[in-house]
Amino acid sequence: MKFDRLPVAIVGGGFSGTMVAAQLARKGIDAVLIDGSGRAGQGVAYSTSDAAHVLNIQADVMSAWPEDLEHFRRAVEDEGATGRDFVQRRQFGTYLRGILGEALESGHLRLVEKQATEAEPSEDGWTVQLDNGDRIAARGLVLAIGNQPPEKLPFGGGSARVIDNPWGPEARAAIPALASSGGDVMLLGTGLTMVDAVLSLDAAGHGGRIVALSRRGLIPRGHTEGFAPAPVDAEDIPFGNVRTLWRWLRRRGAEIGWRAAVDGMRPHSHRLWQTLPPEEKRRFARHARPWWDVHRHRIAPEVAAACRA
Numbered sequence: 189m190k191f192d193r194l195p196v197a198i199v200g201g202g203f204s205g206t207m208v209a210a211q212l213a214r215k216g217i218d219a220v221l222i223d224g225s226g227r228a229g230q231g232v233a234y235s236t237s238d239a240a241h242v243l244n245i246q247a248d249v250m251s252a253w254p255e256d257l258e259h260f261r262r263a264v265e266d267e268g269a270t271g272r273d274f275v276q277r278r279q280f281g282t283y284l285r286g287i288l289g290e291a292l293e294s295g296h297l298r299l300v301e302k303q304a305t306e307a308e309p310s311e312d313g314w315t316v317q318l319d320n321g322d323r324i325a326a327r328g329l330v331l332a333i334g335n336q337p338p339e340k341l342p343f344g345g346g347s348a349r350v351i352d353n354p355w356g357p358e359a360r361a362a363i364p365a366l367a368s369s370g371g372d373v374m375l376l377g378t379g380l381t382m383v384d385a386v387l388s389l390d391a392a393g394h395g396g397r398i399v400a401l402s403r404r405g406l407i408p409r410g411h412t413e414g415f416a417p418a419p420v421d422a423e424d425i426p427f428g429n430v431r432t433l434w435r436w437l438r439r440r441g442a443e444i445g446w447r448a449a450v451d452g453m454r455p456h457s458h459r460l461w462q463t464l465p466p467e468e469k470r471r472f473a474r475h476a477r478p479w480w481d482v483h484r485h486r487i488a489p490e491v492a493a494a495c496r497a
């Protein structure tokens with residue numbers, strides 16, 4: 189495909205890269221979407237084929253288009269679900285692939301299924317280097333490289349029994365193998381990816397023991413219905429200091445319930461992070477993040493019940 193002007197290069201074809209590409213295509217701006225993982229249009233979260241993996245929020249609030257908030261709800265209703273359901277993540281993957289398909293059909297987007305290895309400024313914008321040696325000249329560059337694979341573990345060196353990347357093909361292959369051998373499994377970490385692994389093992393019929401190890405023993409909390417949303421004005425939030433903010437949030441949680449207090453922060457998260465000085469960002473990552481994660485990134489009620497069982 190030949191464009192009249194240099195395109196925008198978007199590296200990473202998960203949700204973020206796909207939606208940047210789709211938004212540009214709707215505006216008639218040419219772009220090249222570069223993703224070497226074989227899951228362009230879905231990314232890490234939505235390329236799962238496991239039916240046990242469900243969205244951690246209801247379909248009603250998962251529209252990809254801010255100007256059409258019922259877009260995803262209509263797609264799931266066509267498949268017999270409702271907007272209140274926590275539908276399978278692979279359904280959201282199909283939905284995103286559809287959006288990518290429309291962008292490609294517009295003639296304003298080209299998909300390059302390669303890994304980008306380098307990007308450097310040029311006279312006209314940027315030159316992006318690919319792992320097959322090709323180079324792409326672009327007038328703008330978007331990095332949408334998302335969740336990077338975890339670092340290699342400092343033990344287990346090369347043993348097939350130790351899997352470093354829970355989102356890779358080895359982890360996928362290990363699930364049915366463990367289910368048929370019935371062996372015990374140790375999971376390092378107790379976040380959303382641990383929940384995915386437990387659900388997959390369970391669905392595959394694994395009967396062995398699963399032990400999940402974590403420094404603080406925190407696991408994601410479940411969603412519940414029946415609390416009133418409590419929006420909060422930006423001027424009432426103490427921006428800029430983690431300790432003050434934390435105390436304020438705990439007080440508010442005690443008054444209106446922690447779920448309503450945490451959800452009320454959603455529209456302000458971006459500004460909250462951006463206005464923290466670097467030392468405060470580090471403090472948040474060291475002390476507050478695990479607590480924030482389990483309260484903010486909650487799981488479907490039925491998934492929380494399965495994890496307790």
Ligand SMILES: Cc1cc2nc3c(=O)[nH]c(=O)nc-3n(C[C@H](O)[C@H](O)[C@H](O)COP(=O)(O)OP(=O)(O)OC[C@H]3O[C@@H](n4cnc5c(N)ncnc54)[C@H](O)[C@@H]3O)c2cc1C
Nearest residue numbers: 200202203204223225231232233243244303304333334335
């Ligand atoms: C297991 C899991 C479950 C989740 N569930 C939900 C949910 O239910 N609801 C929700 O709102 N959010 C959920 N999330 C959060 C989710 O990750 C984000 O909503 C969103 O999908 C992130 O998209 P992204 O495009 O930023 O990143 P990613 O999905 O990580 O996509 C980045 C892409 O860039 C590619 N890439 C990286 N580097 C390069 C390179 N150098 N060259 C070419 N390509 C490259 C990667 O291979 C990948 O395909 C979940 C996350 C995970 C991990």
